[in-house]
Each structure stands twice: as C-alpha cells, then as structure tokens.
C-alpha cells in the first residue's frame with residue numbers, strides 16, 4: 377500500500393464524521409419527540425437514546441484517534457528509510473490502541489452533540505412543562521405551539537421563518553443555517569469577517585464553528601407551522 381492510497385482511504389474515513397454527527401442530531405430529535413409525546417416519564421426510551429448517542433460519540437472519537445495515528449506515523453515514515461514502510465501498519469495499530477485507551481467516559485460525554493442532546497431534552501421538557509402548567513385544562517401537543525408562537529422565529533438574514541435554526545454559541549443569536557453559512561463563505565472569500573446581523577449585537581466575527589443546530593427551536597417552529605396551518 378502506498379502512502380497516497382493511505383491518504384485517500386483516510387479522507388474517505390474522515391468524510392464519515394459529518395454523517396455521524398448528523399445521525400446524533402437525528403437521535404436528539406427522536407428524544408424530543410418522546411418528550412413531546414410522553415414528557416420525561418418515558419425514561420427507558422430516553423436512556424436507550426442516550427446510549428446510542430454515546431456510541432456515536434465513541435465512533436466519532438475513534439475515527440479521530442485513527443486519523444491522528446495514521447497522520448503521525450506516516451509523517452514519521454517519510455523521514456525514515458523506505459524499509460520503515462513495512463512497519464507502518466503495526467506502528468499505526470499500536471499508536472491507535474494507545475490513543476483509544478486514553479479515551480475516558482468523560483471525554484465521550486463532552487462531545488458537543490452529547491451536550492446538545494442533554495441540553496435540548498432538558499430545555500424541551502421545561503418548555504413543555506411550562507405550557508402544560510399555563511394550560512392545565514387540556515393537555516395536547518398543540519399546547520407547546522401556542523406559547524411558542526410568541527417567540528421570534530424570523531431569521532435576521534432572510535427575514536422569513538427559519539427552517540434549520542442554528543444558534544451562535546458566542547452571542548446567542550439564531551440564523552437560518554443555509555443563509556448564514558452562505559454569508560460566512562462569501563465574506564471569507566473576500567477576506568472579510570462576518571458580523572452578526574442581529575441589530576445591536578457586538579459580535580463582529582461569526583465563525584462556522586460557533587454555530588450549533590438548535591433542535592428545540594426547530595421543533596418549536598415545526599409545531600408553530602402545524603398550528604397556524606390549522607387555523
């Protein structure tokens with residue numbers, strides 16, 4: 377196996393990571409569906425989903441460890457005589473075992489998507505609880521949509537209701553994912569920074585890495601849409 381084929385195989389493997397993260401968002405969304413339908417009472421199902429998301433976190437982490445091992449060892453091989461190639465496989469394996477052995481449970485819990493899962497479930501349960509308290513007489517899915525219609529779902533960029541709201545972790549403002557990514561790309565192409573478009577916000581440099589899909593708000597928007605479609 378040549379070094380260039382190692383690199384191309386590695387980039388294929390790396391391309392799985394966004395899919396794993398998208399899968400983690402899906403698991404979180406299923407969890408919100410359970411909270412919406414059954415509240416926090418269905419803890420076995422939530423527990424199961426939490427196990428699933430931690431499994432994804434482990435997979436994501438293992439791919440990173442593998443990529444790191446290969447990068448490190450191939451760089452080393454390049455500096456050594458050609459025979460070193462023969463030991464590449466075993467030295468990568470060894471380094472990988474070393475790196476994965478160092479991964480703790482706390483590391484897996486710290487994955488941003490695992491944190492987002494917990495946070496979303498908690499926020500959504502609170503929101504649903506609040507609505508139920510305000511509306512004690514009748515409890516249905518629609519309750520959630522009613523109070524949330526007062527929240528602002530308009531994207532400051534497109535001026536229309538968001539479809540995939542992302543939250544800026546730095547300033548807390550929301551934008552529609554597609555619109556904001558396009559703006560960041562366009563600004564960076566011209567070597568400029570993208571300023572948060574929310575009026576009065578001092579955040580002068582919005583980075584893609586600051587943005588996190590807000591599943592709770594996404595669900596609120598969908599409920600709101602369903603509700604307003606009925607009336």
Ligand SMILES: [Zn+2]
Pocket residue numbers: 544547548549572573574577578579
């Ligand atoms: Zn902002």
